Amino acid sequence: MPTKDPVVRTDPAASPAGAPASAGRLSAGRRAPAVLVVPATVAAVFALLPLGYLAVRSLERGPGFAWSVVADERTAQLLGRSLGLAAVVVTACLFLGVSLAWLTVRTSLPGARVWSVLVTMPLAVPSYVAAFAWLSAFPELAGFPGAALALTLVSFPYVYLPVTAALRGTDPAQEEVSRSLGLGPLRTFLRVTLPQIRPAAAGGAVLVALYVLSDFGAVSLMRYDTFTRGIYTSYRASFDRTPAAALSVVLVVMTVALVAAEARTRGRAGHARTGTGTARPAVPTPLGRWRVPALAWCSAVTAVAVVIPLGTLGYWLAVGNSATWDPAGLLDIAGTTLGIAAAGAALTTLLALPVGVIAARHRGRTAHLLEQSAYAGHALPGITVALSLVFFAVRYAEPLYQELPLLVCAYAVLFLPVAVAATRSAVLQAPPVLEDVARSLGRSPLRVLREVTVPLAAPGVAAGAALTFVVCMKELPATLLLRPTGMDTLATRLWTETGTGSFAAAAPYAATLILLAAVPSYLLGRHRT
Template sequence: MLIAAPPQRSARRRPSLPLARLLFSGLGLAVAGLMVLPLVYLLLRASEAEPAQVAALLWRWRTVELLANTAALTVGVLTLSTLIALPLAWLLSRTNLHGRRWLNLLAVLPLAVPGYVMAYALIGLAGNYGFLNQTIGVTIPRPQGLWGATLALSLYCYPYLYLNLRAAFAGLEASLEETARALGASPRQVFRRVTLPHLMPALMAGWLVVGLYVLGDFGAVALMRFRVFSYVIYQQYAIAYDLLYSAWLSLILIAIALLVVWVESRLRQGQHYSGSGTGSGRPLAPLRLPAWGQVLGLLFAIAVATAALGLPVAVLSFWISRGVSQATWQGLLGSFGQSLSVAAPAALLAGLMAIPVAVLAVRFPGRLSRWVNRLSFVGYAVPALAFALAFVFFTLRSAPWLYQTHGLLVLVYALAFLALAIGPIRSALYQARPAIEEAARALGLGPLASFRRATLPLIQPGLVAAVVLVFVTVMKELPIAFLLAPPGFRPLAIQMFSRTSEGMLVEAAPYAAAIIAFSALAVGVVLRRDRERPQTTAMPAAPAPSLSTSPPPCR
């Protein structure tokens, strides 16, 4: 007589893997739903208008003007940023320029000076009472309009391109250029026909990041009084209170941003830039610059650092030295506390929401995880002002008790900067071996317990980096706070922007200095991650979402 053996303990534990996948899938879908629900509601709310009314709104000359201004600003910033970043990356990556290590640090540090702070520096430079007139007796007109906004945003955004190009130059193989030279190509032809095509992925990734930032920027264009979509959306909502027109302008801006992302992804499809041979490629040897090349290269790198970093520091120091009242310093402490009250919980919430999205992408790849991952980047790809306005419409109609509350502001911050948190956590999960989780489950732990006790300690550095990035980004964020801040809520960014708009440059200087200090923390985290990243990795690269490439560290 055969007696059936009792089921083994390991057999009873076998359903733990599907249970873990179901749990993380549910959490990931909840995050994706929170991300897209207000945007869908914004579309439904805007579509309630009559077709004739919509046509009259969209075919205004003002709308055409906004489209032309936005396109001109985006093209201008991309052009000027490329003219700065490309030669700078070549000098610091491909040549033996003296002081490359320090010059590289100076090339990245302008990320700590947000666009609206850079605009403040340019404004504080001009006029009869400006920095130039008071120090060397030179008076320049107040920067404004297209050229002022282009200059302010380019000096802030060029490091995004620089970081991408520097990595691309470091990854080039020596055999590519050597083969072209052996075939008789001149150095200029080698750069144009060999090097530049291999830099296109880095250029497109950087252009995407810069373009999305310019489309969503509010502070710099508002201070420069340049009418683009984001600036007029705020005016129509906050001043004219034309909700319908602001909704349709937001949808146009969202459509432009998503179109830019789609075009960039289509251009990348089917492109291959790796070598076809076996083995690892030999890196390029640094080019030896002659004496005059060293001088010109140093002058160019120092000029860029002076304009993007030295200028705002000098202007801020000048205006602070003019005498800041005791009340301003006390207000600075109060604003710091208010900024901290939303930045800390938003950073923690973003880190928690990023965990299931990253786990789905790494441990349970598939169609569902791909869509959850893509939708999680929507908040960063969509311009901040339009994203915030979607929550305004959603809460006014569906949850009025939530409108202009501290909790709503924290939630929107976490969703808007969720992409910043996903990257470090996802990278840490790729480096954490799944065998450790499997061993924990084999010892009798459930899916949550095995993740908490085995996986979470391994990804803790990535989680900390994610929280820090979101924290310092929220500390300096402006457009979302303008639309969703509770009554009386005056964080650092709003205080600095409001005082600059009113011409109170002395009172605005301490707030701008505090914003730069906290932004420098984000740059420090990025530089540390870049320095600790291994040159060769054994783990597969994270799949790039179709809605965005790796997001920039600061918005």
């Protein structure tokens, strides 16, 4: 009877000196090939482009002025508020994502396949739509509670999806051995399962933290001051961009610190099978008397994350007199949104592939630097990334100014970490011994990448591309600044109508945006089942 291949703990220090790089050992000492380093460097430079703009702008009036902005009491307040919001949202998302992933993958939860799809649906709800839905129903939530609630409910799938993939990719035999030795489900989870899913959970937590730090729509609607709102206010209040650039530099430092902390929690080890990866399914853990509470928990999360926002939109569609339906115009804007999001997802995935492979397979300063560089733009507000690209286009590439390629490039800078995290997680699940065998047979690094690494990681990379497609559709600040004259997306039209108080007129665009984003979100959830 076929059995599942064992999981090998891929710790570079575990192999004896002189042993060949096999049995899942990572490339700790081997340099990454040029076929990966060169495109990964291009991606890193691309992601770091906004930092060049910030350096020029923040030092325009001298280091002393920039430091006075950074050291100001108002900056310290924004720092505390941003970090506090991020900490609460990340903690809540870890609890939601890990608990739901374990229930849907490792237990006898009734309807697990259906719940796996439903809990990914919040990916289709933009943060500003969620904030609007809750604020219109409960005005007293304005401020920190509302911002934390809205951001948590749209962000926890960033943890759920990678943890689900990790649970399906790890060997359940270790958990079965633990239970056979007398350890209960909780101790088995803490001592066996949790260490195996920790890299995936940590990567998802970083994405959530960066998403919170860079969010503009939800915090603006909830009237809660964070760095992004402070930077936007600074840009709007004065023609002097130096204060806003100095505040953005603080966000970059916070991003680097978060990525470095995640790398330390991840450690030097990974998990991969030594064989083909053909797996027998894990034996579900019986829920027993906990079945009803588990179903109630899944139902409650789905209700507050999906049903309430959709119900609010349904209300405005039903009773709003200002909702003027223009099917032709709505269809045209929807097509534009899909096209731009697809182009952004394709470019982002292409740039992320070499970075993700290096991050998963190689260790050292170069690998860490390339990975951390890819995260640089994600914590920057979309308005800062947009202005940096305008700065670059006007001075060095004027034909691109107010053209579609510039907006696609902004999406790539903003969402490169989403694709990098998915790629890295997918490559970590693939057995590196197969790549070692291919190299020992004389295959070049490019052929190994094309014929072994990419096919093995393709499902995870595709999932990352779908996730990137969703977030590109929902992006707002950069789209507002960089879209060509006369072009609208669903997000920009929704924001325009909401800004004038025409909530019913905004409802058709919000509903269409959620409907379109729900398709890849559904496929992501189905891919995990």
